[in-house]
Amino acid sequence: MKVADVSLAVDAVFILMCAVFVFFMQAGFVLLEAGSTRMKNAGHIAVKQVISISIAALAFWVAGYGLTFGDGIWIGTNGWFLNIPQEAGALPVEISYLYQLSFLAASLAIVWGGFAERAKLGVYILFGLLYSILIYPVIGHWIWGADGWLHALGKQDFAGSTVVHLQGGVAALVATMLLKPRIGRFSSDGTSNTMPGHNQVYTVLGVLLIWLGWFGFNPGSTLTAKEGFFGYIALTTNLAAGAGAVAALGLSVWLTRKANISMILNGMLAALVAITAACAFVETWAAVVIGAVAGVLAVLSMYYLEKQKIDDPVGAISVHGVAGMWGSLSTGLFATPVLVQKVGVGSAGLFYGGGWKQLGVQALGVAIATIYVALVSFIILWVIDKVMGLRVSKEEELSGLDLSEHGSYGYPEHVFLIKWNEGSGLREGFGHKEKILNRRKTSQKRDPLLVDAVD
Structure with missing residues (x-):
């Protein structure tokens, strides 16, 4: 067997194992979301994850993968049913599909946070199908597609702060605003009523499983085991997560005089979201800064949304939307010339002599993704509401x-x-x-x- 064949085989096994890690994040999402909501909805919360993954698997196989990674500037125009010519030395398309599908599944899991405890099961099915074809692949192609126009501009999003998390957070925001708050969440006089989740042990265990899955999420995005660069990415990812948890803990104690469990967990998750774009572009000290800032932003965002009477049961908007924006912008500040050259996307950040160029590209990508996802999500959900209704009866x-x-x-x-x-x-x-x-x-x-x- 040739050395090149052995190298390709190692890469294929590595990416397949990373796909398994990312898929296993779904177990974490089940525990996190079910534990963060009330017990009367626990079974529903759990099984809709299985249903949505199944729908995404079929939709991404039929059209989503081709739309994301097929040829074309604005959208992929080939690759239906994975019918893409296998390039010499490239990963088998089947493994690539499974890995990328795990990212779509994670993005959908984020979206569902905005639907929790009040949306009809049929809405999950319809929106999950359309999200997998009309929303996620479009932004994915623009940023990750070889011919995507944002990719050509140099948009840096190594593992999906924009493609996976920002999209999910924005769609969750649109959903929760259209669905309105849960019954009893806010009183008629505007005061907020706490609706605590039924099992904090589930939420902690769920977050730990998601953290574990992130070691497939970010390091696997190298798409190769060669040179061991995935180890450095795992390091920056882990440092950011720790910094986010500690920062959220400190802010929680300062604001409430208590170590609020939800704030700590959401701070850590927000840090993972933020470092997902930057993990391959920044030095370790910057990873710590990015994670800490994300942890603080998530907590402050949750307070702000509550004051605006936006009912986000699991914090999806703050943890994934807000932190996804910050993480996407952070490479425009902290990307180093050496790592940019290694990855081969974009240019150095503002703090490394790159000027405002990369920060501008990152801001453009964030703005475009936010507008597109919000607009298309609103149209889809508005139509569904008119046809069958979004919300269950009182x-x-x-x-x-x-x-x-x-x-x-x-x-x-x-x-x-x-x-x-x-x-x-x-x-x-x-x-x-x-x-x-x-x-x-x-x-x-x-x-x-x-x-x-x-x-």
Whole structure:
């Protein structure tokens, strides 16, 4: 076997393993999103990840991959059903498809944060299909396609702060604004009501799994194991994540006098999002700065959105949208000449003598991606709303999407747990919703601990 053949085989195995790592992030997203929401929606939150990945896999196979990586300045015009000629010395198209599909799946998982706890299951299916064909591939082609116009300008986005995360965050923002806040999230007088997730252990474990998956996300974007450059990218990625968590922890203690768990987790995730564009272009000290700034921005953004009465149940807009913007812009500040030459995209950043050119290109890419994704997402969701409606009914939302969409419960032994006072004793009961409601009507005194699944 020739040396070149061995090298290609090693690269193929390396990228396939990275694809597995990124796919495994879906388990993290399930735990993070389910743990950050209420138990009456846990099963629904979990299974819609499986459904959306399945839809994306088919749509990306039929057209999405070709639209993203086919020939063309504005959009790919060939490669349907992966029918792309195999170039000598290039990764097998099947492995390339699986790796890139894992990125699309991650972007869709981000989008769903804006839909959580109030969108119909059918909306996930339709929007997931159209996002995989009309939204994600377009920005992906412009930035990552060999003939893409933003790529030709030198837009730096090594592993997807713009392509994956900014797109997902912007689509989530459009969705949550059209869906409106969850029932009870904001009072009529404008005050905010906390809706804590039902399991913080799930959220922590989910974030740790996502962090693990990021070692396939960023290092794998080298698309080769040669020269070991993926090790440096893993280092900058990890340093940024640590800096984001520490910065968010410090800000949390300063603002609330408590080490808020959600703030710490979102700060770390925001740092990973931000360094995703810059991981191959910046020195280690800059990675720490990028991660720390991202952690702070995510926390401040969450406060701002809450004041604007925008209900983002899992922080997708702040963690992925805002941090994705910052990460995309950061290479225009911190990209070093040596690493830019190694990667072969764009020019050095402002702080390394590159002037304003690269920062301008990065800003243009961020603006174009934001406008395109927001506009197309709005049109798609507006049409879906007119045709079938975006949101479940009030009764369905209050009873929980596990019941209304799936007819079962993620926690069947707890969802219908009812406590009521009868005389001096506290009794507990299980049963169907109708029986429970009848019991409530006959109770002399309503207990404030009545589970919201039947409210």
